[in-house]
Amino acid sequence: MNGARWLVQALVAEGVDTLFGYPGGAIMPFYDALHGAQLKHVLVRHEQGAAFAANGYARASGRVGVCVATSGPGASNLVTGIADAMLDSVPMVIITGQVATPLMGTDAFQELDVFGMTMPIVKHSFLPRRVDELPRIVAEAFRIARSGRPGPVLIDLPKDVQIGDASHLPLHIPLDVDDAPPPKDASLHAALALISQAQRPVLYGGGGIALGDAVQAFRTFVDATQIPTVLTLKGLGALPSSHPLNLGMLGMHGSRAANLAVQEADLLIVVGARFDDRATGKLAEFAPNARVVHMDLDACEIGKLRHADAGVCGDIRRTLTALTLPCAAHLHGRNGAARRAWRATCQQRAREFAARYDAPGETVYAPALLKQLSELAPESVVACDVGQHQMWVAQHWRFAHPRQHLTSGALGAMGFGLPAAIGAQLQDPDANVVCVSGDGSFLMNVQELATLRRYGLPVKIVLLDNQALGMVRQWQELFFEKRYSEIDLSDNPDFGAIAAAFGVQAFHVDRADGVGGALQALLDAKGPALLHVAIDTAANVWPLVPPNHNNAQMLDPDLDSGAERPRTSVSTPDEDPRHAIPA
Template identity: 85%
Template sequence: MNGARWLAQALVAEGVDTLFGYPGGAIMPFYDALHGTPELKHVLVRHEQGAAFAANGYARASGRVGVCVATSGPGASNLVTGIADAMLDSVPMVVITGQVATTLMGTDAFQELDVFGMTLPMVKHSFIVRRVDDLPRIVGEAFRLALSGRPGPVLIDLPKDVQLGDATQLPKHAPLPIDSEETPRDASLHEALALISQADRPVLYGGGGIALGAALPAFRTFVDATQIPTVLTLKGLGALPTQHPLNLGMLGMHGSRAANMAVQECDVLIVVGARFDDRATGKLAEFAPNARVVHMDIDACEIGKLRHADAGVRGDIVTTLTKLTLPCAAQLHGRHGAARRAWRAQCQERARMHAARYDAPGETVYAPALLKQLSELAPDAVVACDVGQHQMWVAQHWRLDDPRKHLTSGALGAMGFGLPAAIGAQMQDMDARVVCVSGDGSFLMNVQELATLRRYGLPVKIVLLDNQALGMVRQWQELFFDKRYSEIDLSDNPDFVAVAQAFGIEAMHVERAADVDAALQALLDAKGPALLHVAIDTAANVWPLVPPNRNNAEMLDPQQDDDAIASQAQPEKSRALPA
């Protein structure tokens, strides 16, 4: 029993059944230990970034801790983007990296890298295991910290000599209990209720904390009981089903007109597990200018960080919503009841007036219509997105009923996320229907993971929207840089169907709207992994769009003529480009 074998058994005790990784010199004793631990399913990815994103997708889809493993040096540094993504989107992960022996640390040894220092700004906690006897404490703490409070990634840097050290004296691992959630103070609940009860034009603003706090039933009960119009962030999508009559859609830069106008006109904004992200708020100084704010969150650091909270409620969101539901619902028939009913009708009428249209003219494929149709054909699917125009089209047009079925790199906006995240989602439930929606730019960033799909026979279905450009950057250059297109041309893309087939994956192509029905059905009917390559117009843009440094009421809209768009689109500095 050495340190590596003890660690493998400890992972089993923590409930880990799947881990994603890539071996190398400094982590080799741990990989040797996997031979004697059949309870652990190791997924060999083809790049360490794929391991981090796959563990990330596993955790997002399941709510459990995702685990990834890499060797020291470049193996560890290749994990960094996936670790940062998990930190910024509050995803529970334990990251295990090999390290050179403790006697060589600090000597610039082969493949030595200070991964502890590199990752300090992007983890909840980092550990270097310097003695075998420290393993029980560190492993227990890592999993406890990853899941407690606001979830996030934890790093364990594991020197090679610790892995090889004698561990016969160590006890069997016993997981530590997860910290209990803080109960909201009664005073803060009373303050929140007082504000909500005075509202004539209330709006609920739901974010990713709803799913992270297991608050989906409580949130939906609150909405149905209070009948308050609701807007959602990118990570909050699915907290209310897309078709729910009180769901006004996503707010922010590419949000719906109904959602953005409701927020701009409300008098009380009830924020549930959201953080006033700049892509949601637009120009912060002009966001919800007439509203008093009730902010509910598990993380005290978020309350008042960007927008003053007139009533800040720190604590478990389930408890907060449960305690407020009946008192808030009672206000429906109070002296503000008539005003609230008129406000609700106004919001719903605006949502009907500005609902997305799918009757695009012409023979080419209209991406929003294709995505809407696919989500209706596969209503139970988990969709994993890459980053770019297709990500926003999924957010706008996919019919979502659960945030854990929508895997997207929100705060970091990491291209290359979609395919490995879909692999992670599929590994956590082999019976799930998993769809990856990618773009031609993002797809090539982790295209090697097609080999992982093939090796494990994962039935992930890939929709690759190909406009032969870095579409979102091209759109911004068109609107805000006077059409000075710089390094966005991808017209030399490979034949993606041939690429997929070279990996042994079924692939097909569609470029006419008339063929979309048959193509989508063929994709879904494929027995194993399959790819549908979709050719779309290079000039297609994502609408609506709030220009930089504008408030959310100043939306560019496809119904406006070119002169109106040109008059609002001002050149921006390069820092304004999307990630």
């Protein structure tokens, strides 16, 4: 029983059943210990794939994802996936090999200061120097990853600790996760007072709803109070897309109904959201007439970007449960007529500005394809890459639960989709998992097709190919006077041939009248399959709130509304949209 073998049994005791990794020199004792163990190790083809797969596993299941790599380049290749987990609050434990302790600091072969390199992008880091430290470190790593606002925790494991004698160590016992603190009565009373006075309230739900296991409590609150609701990218699915009070996503590519409601609200009830810049637009002009009730488990988020007139820190589920009946009683009494008129206005806008799918022409219209696929496979888990297709999925897929939507939100990491889909499929072999990717994103981790094929994972890939870096191209069109710089992907390879080379069945569609049959063929395929979809290079995502504008100033050439239209080029430095970076 050496340190590596003790670690393997500790992972089993923590409830880990699957881990994702790639072996190498400094982590080899751990891989030797895995041989014959009951843990399922998934060999990815690049360490970034391991981090994103563990990330997708954790997002879809709510459990801790685990990935493993060797020292040096193995560890550095994990960094993007670790950062993504940190910024989107995903529970992960990352195990990296490290050179033996006597060699640390000597620039030994494949030595990197992984502890220091990852410090800004983890909740906590551990570097055990002796075998005796392993029980405390492993237990703490999993407790920290799960507790409070979840996140990634690193264990950088020197080789001599892995091979050291561990026969004297006790069997591993996991630590209990700290209960989320309840909200304070005074904060609940303050929130109730504001909610009872509101005439134009809007619920603004974010990713903290799913993280706090508060989806049902949130839906009960919406149904009881009948408050119009908007959701962030990570909050999608907290209220079903079909719910009559769901106005859609807010923000840069949010729905017109959602953005107008927020801008005209007199009260924002913010639940597990953090006023991200992509949601708020120009922060100084965001919801200018609204007071704010902010509910969040993380005290650091309350008041960080927008003053909270009532901050409710604590367990979101218990907060919503405590407020549901009192809020419903108040809202259906005083100011009831004004709130009913407000609700009717919001719902009328949702109908008036609902997306249309009757695009003219013979080419494939991506929003219509995605809507149709979501209706054909309504229970699917969708792992999405980053770009125009990511926003189309957010706008047009009909999500029933937040854990059905896996997307790189705060980091916006291309290459996320395919390995995240692998992780989602492995956490539930019976799940219908769809990866939606673009031609730019797909080639970043295309090697994971080999992982799909090796493990026979029935992930279905929809590859939207516009032969460009679409979102960057759209920004260059609108804000850089059509100076198209380094976005041309017209020399893309034959994606069908690539899939076939990996042993993955492939289909192709380039006409609107072929979409239905192509989607059905994809879903009916046994095992992994790819649908290559050729779309118009010039297609843009609408609506769009330009940078340094408020959310009521939406660009959308397809709608003729009375909303104020911003200038597409400006002269003052404070408003120059070129100061923003597209994602």
